[in-house]
Amino acid sequence: MKDFTVLKLLDKFQSLYKKLGVNYKVMRMILQIKLTMDGRRVSTTMANNKKTDENTDKNNYLRLLMFNAFMSIFIGLIMMYDMSSLKATNIVIGINLFMMVSLMISDFSTVLLDVKEKNILLPKPIDSKTFNAAKTTHICIYLMGLSLSLNVIPLIIGTVKYGVLFFVIFIIENILAVLIVIAMTALLYTLVLKFFDGKKLKDIINYFQILMAFIFAFGYQLVSRVFNTTSMNSEYVPKIWHALLPSMWFAAPFGILIDGNRQPFLIFLVVLAIIGPIMLITLYIKRVVPYFEKNLQKLNDNGGAVSQGSEKRKEFIAALVCKDNIEKSMFKFTQNMIATERSLKLKVYPSLAMAVFMPVLFMFMNREESFVDNIQTGYGGKIHLLMYISILLLCFCIAYINNSDSYKGALIYKVLPIENPGVILKGAVKGTIFKLIIPVYIFEAAIFLILKGPSIIMDLSAMFLVLLISSLVYFKISNKAMPFSVKFAIADSGKLIGPGITTMLLLGVLAIVHIVIRNNIIFVGIYVLVLLIVNVILWKTSFKVSWKDIKI
């Protein structure tokens, strides 16, 4: 088995683990096993497993890292501004924390909440402390990679601008930030576990993710408010509530050491920057982990029937949107699967929540006018066009429906007498759009309709048609497998970057056309008509697939 460089690096910290009572040697072995497995992937049920590509999964992670590095160019621009390092790092670290928490929730919750692995490892002479240390470290390794790649350009710019001291502090803080992210996420999950029993827990965790997305989207609005962004050079004025923002803790050392700011409050923040992560991680190790151990088992009880909702209504909608019988049953099947697949919801819900919050966030950004004025007159009276941001996030949800925890069940597609797999895909896409995407869109559209009146109906219809087109296109270019037939894996998001960018460009073009013609109602009408025709053609032609084209 390969000896990983990360593990050699980790060896430098072994005394720390030993002090915590972890059997480092055993933990290292578990990590080695886990990293080896992450590098592989048994993609589908019926694939010839010996042939599966050893490197796909690793490439996904690498691609994610590269994408992050690319993103970091834009974050790096913040560092280029002529402002104090205190401000710059506050914003950079704020963005970083935000991105890490979103990734943690969507990609690593499954690792954190996994219970199956206990059955394999705990009957062996491995104590639960070591077992959990391995689990946490495993997540840490990935998050640190992501965090560093996201900060690579700011790090370079900062080092050039402020010297080696910046480099050292920034690296250390990156590690501390990852610890905070893990500890906080786990802490919050613990709260959920504490108040709800097994049956409710799974649903609650999903609602909870929406809440987290909300808190972080708006919480970090505060970051920009710490400084009045309109005047980049204003003096920093301490406020007590700044102590609640971890990004301020981490920015404070730069304020003192690089800007030479000697305010006592900053020193207090530096102390928090050191004590905060340590306290959180201690709390995590001493309280949260043992509690998790006892209560995670709850997640395994599959207590309770799933509420069926109104069968008749489902039947009615299915009959309305699907002609083919197999397509109709796939439509309903998809909706039921989405309702019960926890891992799928873990991935999708945060971006659904963000889709709702993002336009609101942009409304707040323009703080020259009051909120109400902003809705009426902001963005040239066409503020509802901000929904294109939501559309982008919404159509990204559709890529995940080929994943499932019970991916082995996908053999039914082969067992059942199904001639045309396109029908299955069509039903699944429609099911997803109706289950996940349309409700969110309608919710948002309704809010804008109430705020702005019926004059925007034309715009809303155009945007809806664009939503359908981009969802379908994204599904087509990101998916080669049958619905629910692929196992979830770490760094799944990596392989979606290419299709994501393509869809983003397409959506961008469609949105720009709309924005250009926004003031002429006749043009918008023609646009709607064109989009409608494109939709009909796309939906008619996209699902002419044969079994040969499907990657099973």
Added chain:
Amino acid sequence: MGNLESIISIKNLRMSYGSKTVLNGISLEIPRGQIIGYIGTNGAGKSTTIKIMLGIIEGYDGKVEILGQDISNGSVEYKKKIGYVSELADIYENLTAYEYISFLGEIYGLDHKKLIERSKKLMGLFGIDGVIGSRIASYSKGMKQKLIIICSLIHNPDILFFDEPLSGLDANSVMVFKEVMNALARSGKTIFYSSHIMDVVEKVSDRILLLNDGQIVADGSFEELKNNQKEESLEEIFNELTGFNEHADIAKEFVSLVEEV
């Protein structure tokens, strides 16, 4: 058997998930060298008992001692002396058998070269030689089960927990495995054998424990149970003690529903 020291000692074991009671006061003394057939209806608490003994589930009431060690004291020493075949065949499927066995060897502190040699021979005896370098995911169900059985034994444990170990094995391998169990018991190992296949339990067990609603409702050798219950087979004893006697009616209705199409 002569040696009557208790290898496993459970006193008044209770366990509940929320408001649902799973184990309702189980007490057990198991001496060395016995094969214990552990049976019960679905959801009776068999797997829970085993998982508590393995340290997978915590938060129970009562006292569990294995090899003289109270397992709640946090030491994992006793786990060096136990082997486990889980019902769900949990294993890291993305590894090759070689990698998985090496990993286990390191955890148990075994000599690597000897271990691999031994494992290859063991796999050969089970008719799965030549696949040690392939991913476990590519194995058939039976091959995987054989590997899991081998993995539970590579460190020569004193106690074995077998939860439905025969699933997926062909008849020939079943015969080999039953013989292996007998020989292991004769050499002083204790085997905790949990299964739903009554004929096998009846034949291999020195002692049978029947669990119903979180309590032990029968405890003794097959002969003893037979005399107490005046029934001929373990299957009948099982039906009797779990209060089930309408199988014929249910079957009739089942078939009539199937044919309704």
